[in-house]
Amino acid sequence: WLKRYLNFGPERPLWCFVADELLAHRAVSADLNVDEALRYNTYLQSWAPYQSALNLKSKDLATMMAVGRKYGVRAEAIAIDREILDTMPIWHHKFSDGDRRLFNSPENVVSCLKDKHRLRWVKDARELANKAGSNRHTHRVDCRCAACRVTRAITGCGHPHKCYLKAQALLNSIEDKWDPRVMQPEDYIRKNLLRDQEPTAHEDENTADFDTRVTTKGTLADVFRIFTNDESNGAHTAPTTKFANEQQPMITVFTDGSAIDNDTEDVKAGAGVFFGDGDTRNKALRVPEMLGPSNQVGEVLAIKEAIEAAPLDAPL
Ligand SMILES: [Zn+2]
Ligand SMILES: [Zn+2]
Structure with a gap:
């Protein structure tokens, strides 16, 4: 339901x-x-x-x-597509740090936005706020710029500039991750790391590109997560996953996990990472108790360690 x-x-x-x-x-x-x-x-x-x-x-x-x-x-999401951000309600936006006063006053401007401009969604606010930057726009109440004339004619608004500014203030209260006006990971150029270079002997059907834009797409329905803990996510901005422009060479790392007495109380597990002979990034690790040692956890831990030790922008 x-x-x-x-x-x-x-x-x-x-x-x-x-x-x-x-x-x-x-x-x-x-x-x-x-x-x-x-x-x-x-x-x-x-x-x-x-x-x-x-x-x-x-x-x-x-x-x-x-x-x-x-x-x-x-x-909740790591980064969200601008089309989804646009469909959030602008009023009392979940990720706005504005208080009730921001959304309720001054009364004449707020009711103009609600009743005359029919402002409802982030997209509406973005479009209205943009008009403040229109060609020949002035701050005067009787501004004759094209944007103000159209706004007055369609909505009957008596003070377009005030409404533009209020729309801006509503948007400014939204944290960056949910603000469609700021740079978002979806704006990064997709690095098609593997396709950009000659296929190598290591590439096969098990090779997959990691989309560094890490962006949730679709509709608002796609931004819901279940089994989250009570703490709100501290990340108010999307992560920076922008890669260097020059192509890095492909790196091959060998990983493995293993366990003694797997599936018993006395299980001991380890993880191994091998970059090559004499490479200082090679690692042999004991899987700590807190991770719940098993052969599978060892395998995953080895992969995690390998990813962390490898350069971020090299195909792995
Ligand atoms: Zn104007
Ligand atoms: Zn207005």
């Missing part, structure tokens, strides 16, 4: 929209200052509904929400 509820694609079942309305109607009292018309989804925004069946007036909804809490369902 929860998975279907969090499917924001075109196939989203009708009951999900009913659930959205019911949950929006039952926001906890601390969040009553979030305009009910702007409460889209608690997973995408910084307001919460009541949790008990009694308060939600629905046992099914309460159960569904309880599952999400119990198993740590939340929006």
